[in-house]
Amino acid sequence: MNNHFATSVLGALMAVRQQQPLVLNVTNMVVMNQSANVLLAIGASPLMAHCQQELNELVELAQALVINIGTLDEHTFASMLLAAHCAVRHQKPVVIDPVGCHVSQFRLGSVKQLLNVVRPLTDKVTLRGNAAEIMALVGANQTSIGLDALTTSEAALESGKWLRAQYGCQVLLSGVVDYHVGEQVFKLQNGDAMLTKVTGMGCSLSAMIAAFASINSELPAGVLATSTLAIAAELAMLQSQGPGSFQVNLLDQLYSLGADAIATRLVLQVHHD
Template sequence: MTNDIIAALALVREQKPLVVNITNFVVMNTTANALLAIGASPIMAHSQQEMTEMMQITGSLVINIGTLDSVWIERMLFAVEQANAYNKPIILDPVGCGASLLRTQTARTIAANANNLIIRGNASEIIALAGETSQTKGVDALDSSDTALTAAHYLATHYQANVVISGEVDYVVSATRVISLKNGHHMMPYITGMGCSLTALTGAFAAVGDSTGLAATAILAIVGEIAAKHSAGPATLQLNILDGLYQLSADQIRQHLRIEVVSSL
């Protein structure tokens, strides 16, 4: 798995895949910079008038429901339709799922309509998306990532998707396997858009063939862990993470990666 992650990073840097993002106003700059730093090519495209053309040339579609309204929902569903037509991977970030009926229903509708789906969320969002009772405060998770494993497995089988649970321990879940990643740093949640950046990076790696979400999850966590050593607080950590994505080497991945197959069918 370590070699697969290293190879995926090399492919992103070599191919510089275009990633179409329908994302929220809060994180557009942050996620675009993360994609550029890793070597991908971001575009924040929201117009239905150009979406068919965009899906013909993109490597993947990232949908983030963070600043949701009726206009955005229509755009998102049309983009999913076009991504399916051109067989592009779709990455869904169900931001705040469980905090409101609108967010929960929209996330479930997108998931139900999407082919080639990867879902990336925190534990509370994953639990709520699966229809279980979660503990959430707006977009913040109050559940630990391990409590979302049953929900993630349900989503993986129900939607034929791969699921990434972000938390103190990250989990990558498919219908047949659960992988844990124990990298990262406790300061990372204090930066707006860290989870959203992971979702965007997942789109970059999906565009070069990693349909699991594993490479992006491992790489951002490793970079955050390394960057925290040289950061006085969240502001410098954010800058150092961008530099770390740009500078990350295969040797650093091998040195820092803490990965385990928790279960396999």
């Protein structure tokens, strides 16, 4: 563990708690409540909206935007596309969660269209997905059941690098081991398998990334958010009997997470090929 990294994660979390950034979520119906609660637990302010008539005003008001395609249809996509254009206009950080983009051409094409729209924002954009989703965006073969990837995040690392080069965005590969591809590649080895047993944990992570993207830190928002959620998950599992108690305990741990836990648990390093 690098003490410098731990200090950066703690400092960023304290900044979120102090600044309480407003995060606009144009997100899927399944995860709205969970994502909002996670944002509140770390000190951010969630806003869930998709009405096209107000999106420009809301994007301008918010500190960051989340676009999550989990329950995609033509109407929600139109709102997402408009929000993306507004984010470029107002120069706001954007997090794109390409939920299930490997299972249908509509989802896949929609994500590519969104990435093209926000391309001018370059490093202000974070694309967060599992290995199957990231590999699908470059046309690579991948194995999956439903929306959850069996392919490892490490196997998708080259796809993440390609997307970084193609769109200029940062790419977070979520899995048993997490990789963040930006100016550097970071490898994070924290977390607990129970995260896969509660709906919307990846989506909540995407919302957290947006909160961290709104504050200044030497570490990328994807690294900061993943470190925070993963360490809180480890602590939550110590007092949980299953997914129900874990979900509640996770919110408590995010709310109270402090210096000692981050310093003693963080397993983060710069990844070298």
